[in-house]
Amino acid sequence: MLYSLKKLRLSRYEQDAMRNAGRFNAQLLDYLRPWIKAGVTTGEIDRLVYEYTRDHGHVPAPLGYQGYPKSCCTSVNEVICHGIPGDYELRDGDIVNVDVTTKVDGWHGDQSETFLIGEVSEEARGVTQCAFDCLHLAIQAIKPWSRIAEIGDAIVAEATRRGFSVVEDYIGHGLGREFHQKPNVPHVPTRQARAERLEPGVCFTIEPMINGGTKESVLDRTDGWTVRTRDGRVSAQFEHTILMGEEHPEVLTVTKLGPQPGFRF
Ligand code: MF3
Ligand code: CO
Ligand code: CO
Numbered sequence: 001m002l003y004s005l006k007k008l009r010l011s012r013y014e015q016d017a018m019r020n021a022g023r024f025n026a027q028l029l030d031y032l033r034p035w036i037k038a039g040v041t042t043g044e045i046d047r048l049v050y051e052y053t054r055d056h057g058h059v060p061a062p063l064g065y066q067g068y069p070k071s072c073c074t075s076v077n078e079v080i081c082h083g084i085p086g087d088y089e090l091r092d093g094d095i096v097n098v099d100v101t102t103k104v105d106g107w108h109g110d111q112s113e114t115f116l117i118g119e120v121s122e123e124a125r126g127v128t129q130c131a132f133d134c135l136h137l138a139i140q141a142i143k144p145w146s147r148i149a150e151i152g153d154a155i156v157a158e159a160t161r162r163g164f165s166v167v168e169d170y171i172g173h174g175l176g177r178e179f180h181q182k183p184n185v186p187h188v189p190t191r192q193a194r195a196e197r198l199e200p201g202v203c204f205t206i207e208p209m210i211n212g213g214t215k216e217s218v219l220d221r222t223d224g225w226t227v228r229t230r231d232g233r234v235s236a237q238f239e240h241t242i243l244m245g246e247e248h249p250e251v252l253t254v255t256k257l258g259p260q261p262g263f264r265f
Contacts (some may be wrong), residue, residue, distance in 0.1 A: 005183055008174055009201030014098035015243060017107040018176065018203050022252025023242045024130050025102045025109030028052055030257045036115045038091050046085035053063050053102055061101040061108055061179050068225065074097040076125070080209050080217050080235040081170055082228045092118030095128055097166075097237045103180060105114060108175045110205050111253035112239040116265060123212045124234045130162050131210040131236040134187075136261040138208070139242065142249055144200045147210060148185060155208050165215035167235070170227065172205040175241065198244045203252075207239030228233035 002068050010018065029050050034158040035045060050071040053060045060071035068084075075083035076090070083097075090096060099112035114128045134155040140153040150173075159166045172185030187208045198204075213233035222225035229235050241252045259265070 005196060005199050005202050008176075008182060008203075009199055010176065010203060010243075011201075014176070015201065017105060018073075018109075018241070018243060018250075019252055021102060021107040021109035022111075023109070024056065024104050025111055025241070026101050026253045028102060028113060029098070029113065029253075030255050031256055032100070034091070034250055036096065036117075038117050039089060041087055042073055042083070042085040042096070043087060043090045044075070045119055046070045046072055048059060049100055058257060059103040059168060061103045061110075065179060067099060072101075073097070075099070075134075075235070075237070077234050078232050079093055080167055080229060082209070082225045082227050084223055084225055090117050093120050094122075095120055095124045095234060095236060106177055108177075108179055108241075109253055110175055110179070110241050112177035112207065112237055114236040114238060121234070124236070125191065126135075126162065127164055127210045127212050127234050128236040130159055130164050130262045131208055131263070132238050132259060132263065134158050134208045134210060135238040136208050136241060139186075139240070139249055139251065141206060142198055142244070142246075144198065144244055144246060145179045146198050147194055148183060148196045148198060149189035151206055152186050152189035152193060159208075159210050162164040164211065164255065165211045167209035167211060167215055167217060169217045170209060172207045172239070174204045176203050176256055200244050200246045202244045204244075205241055205242065207237060209235055211235045
């Protein structure tokens with residue numbers, strides 16, 4: 001299905017199920033927010049994710065997903081994505097992306113934010129601001145029937161203007177009953193993304209990863225998950241789950257307490 005995403009369009013009922021999943025996922029991130037500070041370990045954040053999700057009767061989607069061992073991803077500094085929570089204790093000057101995905105009644109919500117721990121370097125603050133702005137510029141750039149590549153066009157233009165790079169090896173994705181499904185949502189324009197359109201009723205993520213230096217990544221050969229920048233420079237990411245409506249995109253994972261569009265880090 002290269003030219004039509006018709007099969008991915010959700011019914012009114014299914015859209016409400018996705019709204020519900022997105023709402024809970026955002027509530028989870030707001031619950032975590034006060035804990036994400038110097039002195040806490042990434043493993044402790046993961047435990048909070050697991051317990052809050054289970055206490056509300058839902059399922060942390062990462063746990064056991066393709067063998068993934070934890071309930072969320074915590075990606076610190078040069079880690080681009082899929083950092084595995086563990087004994088690492090956050091400290092002043094770190095940036096950490098916390099990525100949470102919940103399965104609610106069989107439907108997924110997926111989002112992440114990058115958090116600044118105390119005073120961070122100018123580069124770390126810059127990539128964080130850039131990733132945040134790129135996400136919101138991309139959301140603003142699309143409407144029903146937009147080409148998916150309009151997302152990558154907006155992100156590359158902004159990141160390049162600020163002297164940063166856009167990760168190509170990991171991309172946004174459709175989601176619904178599956179954690180990762182069609183369509184592919186690359187953060188740079190591609191031939192496939194140029195050919196596919198965002199039909200109303202399609203649900204997907206936008207999750208740009210912005211690097212201070214090279215866009216190239218390296219997968220940790222020991223744990224099989226952690227993805228780092230090849231040059232060791234910092235990387236930041238923000239993610240929302242989006243439903244393309246009849247008139248405009250609807251963000252399903254809006255937090256009550258997190259940074260809103262226009263926020264300055
Ligand atoms: N939440 C990530 C995403 O945005 C995927 C994590 S997969 C996992 O797509 F297995 F590492 F959890
Ligand atoms: Co995602
Ligand atoms: Co995610």
